[in-house]
Amino acid sequence: MIKRNLSSILIIIAMLLNILNFDFSNFNIESKKTWLFLCASAIIIASIILIFNTENKKKNKTE
Known part of the structure; x- marks a missing residue:
C-alpha cells in the first residue's frame, strides 16, 4: 500500500502542514x-478518496 500511494500520502502531509499553519482568527474570504x-482542504479530501479507490480496486483484483 505504501509504495502505490506514496505520492498521495506526501500530498496529504504537505496539505496538513499548510492547514495547521492557518490562522483561523484572520478568516477573510478575500485573503490569499x-x-x-x-484549496488544501479540497486536495486532502481528493487524495484520501483516491487512496481508498486505488486500494479497493487492488483488493477486488486480488480476490
Whole structure:
C-alpha cells in the first residue's frame, strides 16, 4: 500500500502542514491565505478518496 500511494500520502502531509499553519482568527474570504486553506482542504479530501479507490480496486483484483 505504501509504495502505490506514496505520492498521495506526501500530498496529504504537505496539505496538513499548510492547514495547521492557518490562522483561523484572520478568516477573510478575500485573503490569499484563506483560499490556500480551502484549496488544501479540497486536495486532502481528493487524495484520501483516491487512496481508498486505488486500494479497493487492488483488493477486488486480488480476490
